[in-house]
Amino acid sequence: QVQRVESGGGLVQAGGSLRLSCAVSGRTFSSNVMGWFRQAARKEREFVAVIGWSGRRTTYADSVKGRFTISRDNVKNTVYLQMDSLKPEDTAVYYCAERAGAWSTQADEYDAWGQGTQVTVSS
Secondary structure, eight states, X not given: OOEEEEEOOEEEETTOOEEEEEEEESSOOTTSEEEEEEEOTTSOOXXXXXXXXXXXXXXXXXXXXXXXXXXXXXXXTEEEEEEOSOOGGGOEEEEEEEXXXXXXXXXXXXXXXXXXXXXXXXO
């Protein structure tokens, strides 16, 4: 059974950093587009970042551009989200997701999801 397990969330003060990891087990994921999404309380799930299979192509939401960096290690079957200069409005549950098809920033076009990890940024 394929599993996607996020880790690295927690409580941090505004201006701080966190590094999220999403480890995929059960098969290789090197051919898939990998995305990070987040969902704050009482809000819809929103796109954060996406990375192509080679790691060379990335896209970010405007709200995180310049502060977050997505990367992947296809040997370790892991995708990362480095989050710097965190703001209280970054507080949310963060999810990694896989997509076997074409590039997308739309959550409903992703095929499989992790369970999420909570990120809380205090002011």
